[in-house]
Amino acid sequence: MNKAEWPLWEVFIRSKNGLSHKHVGSLHAPDSEIALENARDVYTRRNEGPSIWVVESKNIFATDPADNDMLFETAKNKIYRHPSFYDIPKEVKNI
Numbered sequence: 001m002n003k004a005e006w007p008l009w010e011v012f013i014r015s016k017n018g019l020s021h022k023h024v025g026s027l028h029a030p031d032s033e034i035a036l037e038n039a040r041d042v043y044t045r046r047n048e049g050p051s052i053w054v055v056e057s058k059n060i061f062a063t064d065p066a067d068n069d070m071l072f073e074t075a076k077n078k079i080y081r082h083p084s085f086y087d088i089p090k091e092v093k094n095i
Helices: 032-043 065-076
Strands: 008-014 021-028 051-056
Touching (some): 008 032
Antiparallel strands (some): 008 021, 008 051
């Protein structure tokens, strides 16, 4: 496999302060091990995070924006799921 045929990998990093991984960019690599090493070298030069994920782009599936009405319409009908119907005690802060 030559360099032009290397698959595209998406890179996700978890910051020290947070718990969720964030997408930080993409890179080409021949396999997952090299993708992980390259992601470390390119995206964590200043010790930005304790955890790195690399996922081959072809394995990521996402919704199509054209399908949003069909996919998310039922959520709009369930307004009881929104916290606006609940009284929050004064003692509870930062909500």
